[in-house]
Amino acid sequence: MPTNKQATIRYHALDDCFANPGRRFDINALIEACNQAIEEHTGRADGVKRRQVYSDITFMESDAGWSIPLERYKDGRRTFFRYTDPSFSIRGRGVNQAEVEQIAATLAILARYQGLPQFEWLEEIQVRIQDAFNTNASADPVVSFQYNPHLHGLRYFQPLFNAITRKQALAITYQSFQEAAPTEFTFHAWHLKQFNNRWFALGQKQGTLGLTTLALDRIQTLDSVEEEYQPNTSIDFADYFDDIIGVSFLQDATLTTIQLKAAADLWPYINSKPIHPSQKVLDRHPSGEVSFQLKLFPNYELTAVLLSFGPRIEVLVPESLRNHVAKLYQQGYHLYQ
Known part of the structure; x- marks a missing residue:
């Protein structure tokens, strides 16, 4: 039985009833006590059912609960509940x-x-x-998450997080993969985003317009600076990434409908793990191939995802993206000649 907030409130209410020597509690009185306790703690009267209270009592008596010393005794046709030891309480007995x-x-x-x-x-x-x-720390792990502890730049995560929450400007030395030498600038960080096992800081580079995205693994130095912080007043990061894959918006990119065709053996994978939330089936071919579409802003990350499927996915439209992917395949082909 999951121990959620309402269950905990009910357990404590029942515990108080069982330990109260000044009043007798039958099932109806226990239900009323549970409902009153929930209303006092949450402001809602959810109406606890008889079966729920019986289930709670069974759990409290079990080894998984607190093994409560509960006595049932009759007076006429009514059954009453109380602890055999009035000093007993589930409070202070540790976790079950x-x-x-x-x-x-x-x-x-x-x-x-x-x-x-x-x-x-x-x-x-x-x-x-x-x-x-005693949660058995030596047991083999049963859950694994993708995470790269050796990723460069992780030491800048906390300073960036602090700068965002404290609204502090930063002096950053940064060198992208395309730059021959590092550059220094003032940066106003607004948001941190993880994609493809890498962390990115999004904000505004002082003296520029628009959003700047920095990969943490390309930062060389980072220090706070005594300059006025420029807050985010224009971007809602709750839905900013809805129309892209990854983190980057290409300059002059427009919202584009992209039509693709997946091989028969690839489609079940793409169907169960959509490339993008906008994914929509267009046609199912007799061969088992499936044509489908995405609606998003094309960027580097989209191209990388399409290339990861190799020859089992084909770009149909737009022609510009089809030609771009074809050119990349041709360049790769020549490497193996």
Whole structure:
């Protein structure tokens, strides 16, 4: 039984009833106590059902719960509930087995962030929790996440995060893959974005218009600077990336309908893992091939994704993208001649 917020409220309400020697509680009184407790804590009267309360009692009596010493006794046709030991309470008895399992599952999720700047505390917390609750730290992991702890530039994650939250301008030395030498400029960071196992900082380079995207692994130095911070007043990052793949917008790019054709053996993969949320089927061919379309802004990341499928996907339209992909294949072909 999952221990959610309402379940915890019900358990505590039942615990108070069972330990109360001044009043007798039958099932109707227990239901009323649970409903009152939920309304007091949440402001909502959700109407706890009889079956739910019986289920809660069974859980509290089990080894997965607190093994409560509950007595049932009759008075006429009514059954009442109370602790055989009035001093017993689930409060202060530590976590139960179900909660330990939830903690273990949470640790597996949190482990994804180990090694990432600003999350160094996770390793210490994880060790302490595993030791306190015996969550079997030596067991083989059952969940794995894609993460590259050796990625260059991760040390700049925390300073950038702090600069965004504290609204501080930064002096950055940066060298892109296309530049022969590094450049220095003032940068106003607005947002951090992860894509393809790399981190990017988006913001405004002082003296320029529009958005600048910096890869953290191309930053050489980063320091705070005593200049007025230029806040983000024009971009909603909650939906900014909806019409692209990745992080980059090409200059003069327009929202484009792209039609593609996938091989029969590739389509199940693309169907279960769409290239983009705008993906829409156009035609299913007798050969098993499927034509479909995307609607987005073409960029480098889109081209890389299309090339990753090799000859099992074909660009139909627009012609400019079809020719661009064909040219890249020709260049690659000549390398192996």
